[in-house]
Amino acid sequence: MSEAPADRDSILELTELTKRFGGLLAVDSVSLQIKRGEVFALIGPNGAGKTTLFNSVTGMFRPTSGRVVFDGRVITGSKPHEVARLGIARTFQNIRLFDFMTAVDNVKVGRHVRMKAKVWDSLFKLPRERHEEERVTEEAMELLRFVGIARFANHYARNLPYGQQRRLEIARALATEPKLLLLDEPAAGFTPQEKVELMELVRKILTRGITVFLIEHDMKLVMGISERIVVLDHGEKIAEGPPEEVRKDRRVIEAYLGKSA
Amino acid sequence: MPAARSLWSRLHLRERIRDRDTAVYGVLLIVALVWPMATIFATGDTFLTSQAAHAGTWVLLAVGLNVVVGFAGLLDLGYAAFFAIGAYSYALFASFQLASSPLHHAYHLPFWLMLFVGMFVAAAFGAILGFPTLRLRGDYLAIVTLGFGEIVPQLFLNLDQWTGGINAIGSIDQPSLPAWITGPWAGANDIAIVRDFNFSFDPVAYYVLIVILIIGAVILVNNLHRSRLGRAWMAIREDEVAAAAMGINTVTTKLLAFAIGASFSGFAGAYYGASFGLVSPDSFLFVVSVTVLVMVVLGGMGNIAGVIIGAIAIYFLLNSVLSSLPANLQSLSNAIGLGWLNNSNGAWPGLSELAQRLQFLLYGLILVLMMLLRPQGIFPSRIREQELKHAVATEEETVVEQAHAS
Ligand SMILES: Nc1ncnc2c1ncn2[C@@H]1O[C@H](COP(=O)(O)OP(=O)(O)O)[C@@H](O)[C@H]1O
Numbered sequence: 078m079s080e081a082p083a084d085r086d087s088i089l090e091l092t093e094l095t096k097r098f099g100g101l102l103a104v105d106s107v108s109l110q111i112k113r114g115e116v117f118a119l120i121g122p123n124g125a126g127k128t129t130l131f132n133s134v135t136g137m138f139r140p141t142s143g144r145v146v147f148d149g150r151v152i153t154g155s156k157p158h159e160v161a162r163l164g165i166a167r168t169f170q171n172i173r174l175f176d177f178m179t180a181v182d183n184v185k186v187g188r189h190v191r192m193k194a195k196v197w198d199s200l201f202k203l204p205r206e207r208h209e210e211e212r213v214t215e216e217a218m219e220l221l222r223f224v225g226i227a228r229f230a231n232h233y234a235r236n237l238p239y240g241q242q243r244r245l246e247i248a249r250a251l252a253t254e255p256k257l258l259l260l261d262e263p264a265a266g267f268t269p270q271e272k273v274e275l276m277e278l279v280r281k282i283l284t285r286g287i288t289v290f291l292i293e294h295d296m297k298l299v300m301g302i303s304e305r306i307v308v309l310d311h312g313e314k315i316a317e318g319p320p321e322e323v324r325k326d327r328r329v330i331e332a333y334l335g336k337s338a
Numbered sequence: 339m340p341a342a343r344s345l346w347s348r349l350h351l352r353e354r355i356r357d358r359d360t361a362v363y364g365v366l367l368i369v370a371l372v373w374p375m376a377t378i379f380a381t382g383d384t385f386l387t388s389q390a391a392h393a394g395t396w397v398l399l400a401v402g403l404n405v406v407v408g409f410a411g412l413l414d415l416g417y418a419a420f421f422a423i424g425a426y427s428y429a430l431f432a433s434f435q436l437a438s439s440p441l442h443h444a445y446h447l448p449f450w451l452m453l454f455v456g457m458f459v460a461a462a463f464g465a466i467l468g469f470p471t472l473r474l475r476g477d478y479l480a481i482v483t484l485g486f487g488e489i490v491p492q493l494f495l496n497l498d499q500w501t502g503g504i505n506a507i508g509s510i511d512q513p514s515l516p517a518w519i520t521g522p523w524a525g526a527n528d529i530a531i532v533r534d535f536n537f538s539f540d541p542v543a544y545y546v547l548i549v550i551l552i553i554g555a556v557i558l559v560n561n562l563h564r565s566r567l568g569r570a571w572m573a574i575r576e577d578e579v580a581a582a583a584m585g586i587n588t589v590t591t592k593l594l595a596f597a598i599g600a601s602f603s604g605f606a607g608a609y610y611g612a613s614f615g616l617v618s619p620d621s622f623l624f625v626v627s628v629t630v631l632v633m634v635v636l637g638g639m640g641n642i643a644g645v646i647i648g649a650i651a652i653y654f655l656l657n658s659v660l661s662s663l664p665a666n667l668q669s670l671s672n673a674i675g676l677g678w679l680n681n682s683n684g685a686w687p688g689l690s691e692l693a694q695r696l697q698f699l700l701y702g703l704i705l706v707l708m709m710l711l712r713p714q715g716i717f718p719s720r721i722r723e724q725e726l727k728h729a730v731a732t733e734e735e736t737v738v739e740q741a742h743a744s
């Protein structure tokens with residue numbers, strides 16, 4: 078991972094990022110720049126390549142070509158755990174919790190990467206390991222309170238109501254102390270009221286100094302919260318800019334709004 | 339009565355007993371303490387104590403394999419190979435064997451040192467084997483460990499210049515201690531302290547040793563289970579992709595499980611070498627790996643207390659129930675006037691001979707029955723219990739859905 082000539086303002090910079098599956102160009106030479114402290118939204122119809130773009134950033138897929146720069150470092154092709162350690166956390170479109178672990182343990186797994194206990198500390202339960210465990214349990218509870226599901230702390234993740242599972246995934250991601258949080262359709266399947274509440278949560282996350290990169294299907298929802306939007310269609314970036322502009326863009330209306338209208 | 343009740347509640351006994359695992363540990367500990375005294379008193383000899391010490395070797399193996407299979411969800415089919423490596427490490431460096439090897443020098447390193455050497459050597463082999471394989475998908479690990487389990491005893495057999503091959507390594511050194519307590523159980527008249535004690539196949543001494551080793555192992559494994567590492571193993575088992583996205587290096591985390599499991603096997607191997615006094619390649623065949631795996635699965639994968647019970651149950655089944663079945667059947671049929679069943683006659687081999695032949699078929703049947711009746715094991719971990727319930731429920735759901743669809 079080498080240093081890249083950095084724009085101090087930008088936390089994530091994609092340059093002509095491309096991901097190809099056989100003959101399918103899922104992400105087609107997409108460039109974008111996310112500034113520190115903003116909510117950046119990625120929208121586009123189903124199959125546009127949004128999730129694939131997330132996967133290429135977080136190291137789950139190796140990009141076919143292009144470059145990913147995070148916080149001044151080139152991270153193209155890094156492993157998922159390396160990316161997480163550097164400070165990118167994510168949630169999944171189809172919730173991926175540790176189903177048979179309790180909510181609080183799920184969040185504690187998120188703390189893993191910031192914990193110091195080595196095998197020896199754990200084997201012999203040395204005092205500093207015990208203290209770290211106590212502290213991490215506290216921090217995990219604090220995060221559960223932050224996302225508003227503390228009362229489910231000792232429930233198995235799979236027994237949580239759907240909406241709370243989404244929140245638990247966010248708490249788990251926050252536990253890794255990210256600088257950048259990627260949310261893949263966090264409000265999917267939510268009622269309008271729940272969506273509003275979720276956007277409240279996103280605002281709260283921003284106040285912690287975390288940049289949010291959000292995939293969302295509901296254009297109206299995004300309009301209220303993001304300063305800038307990128308629209309993807311068939312893997313290609315077809316528009317970028319403030320919500321009011323993007324919403325008037327002819328190609329966007331055709332590709333995206335046109336279908337739902 | 340009220341006084342008794344308040345004492346009862348003050349000790350929080352009810353809560354503790356309600357915690358099933360704690361209760362199981364408590365019972366096991368009491369039985370372990372009473373066992374030698376009770377059996378020596380009842381039978382007048384130490385046979386049952388030495389049997390229990392033997393069973394303890396298997397308990398140690400099962401507790402170790404549980405880290406690999408139960409915690410991390412990795413299928414290791416060659417666990418006996420690490421057991422062999424531990425046993426041979428001790429046997430080679432604590433006997434006259436190497437005098438007749440190209441080295442022409444016999445080593446007699448102390449048992450207490452070799453216990454840890456065996457452990458580290460086995461862990462190192464575990465790491466060497468695991469590193470290239472754990473990057474691949476789960477099924478590869480099963481195949482590679484299966485192969486490793488076949489190769490290792492074969493190597494010890496064929497490197498006969500060093501290991502004596504089929505002739506095995508005998509007269510292995512016995513552990514010694516600066517002081518020990520002796521008593522009527524060891525043939526002495528009074529309880530007394532002896533200096534410069536040598537184990538020399540003293541069943542009680544070996545029993546005490548293995549109980550201490552098991553207690554130590556259980557404490558360490560329990561600590562691991564409820565730690566950063568234990569959570570990471572669980573997370574990988576639940577969802578490897580999500581675990582990696584949380585910053586867990588799945589390859590090294592799995593490697594740790596594999597190496598730690600191997601180290602327990604190496605540890606147990608050194609104990610086995612000393613307590614048995616003889617190490618031979620055919621003590622470490624595939625059937626040993628499978629037996630330990632059965633103990634883990636049957637006892638309740640992931641749950642340490644369950645795995646201990648599983649190991650004891652299978653040991654008892656194999657070494658007592660099934661092995662004495664032919665003789666017992668013979669005397670039973672004699673006693674109830676069906677003695678003629680014991681005579682072989684044409685195709686009929688005689689009852690006890692038949693039981694002898696069918697031992698492993700019976701073993702298999704018992705295993706199948708137990709897995710059908712209690713798929714989660716005797717004392718499963720709560721997670722495992724939930725997983726299986728969930729699996730059954732989803733299956734039923736799909737059946738219902740399919741029924742609706744058609
Ligand atoms: N692992 C994969 N292998 C092959 N094709 C994939 C894979 N993941 C996604 N795709 C394809 O890439 C395209 C973009 O998918 P995706 O990124 O999930 O879209 P979105 O998240 O915008 O709905 C789809 O056509 C999808 O079928």
Ligand SMILES: [Mg+2]
Binds near residue numbers: 127
């Ligand atoms: Mg998607």
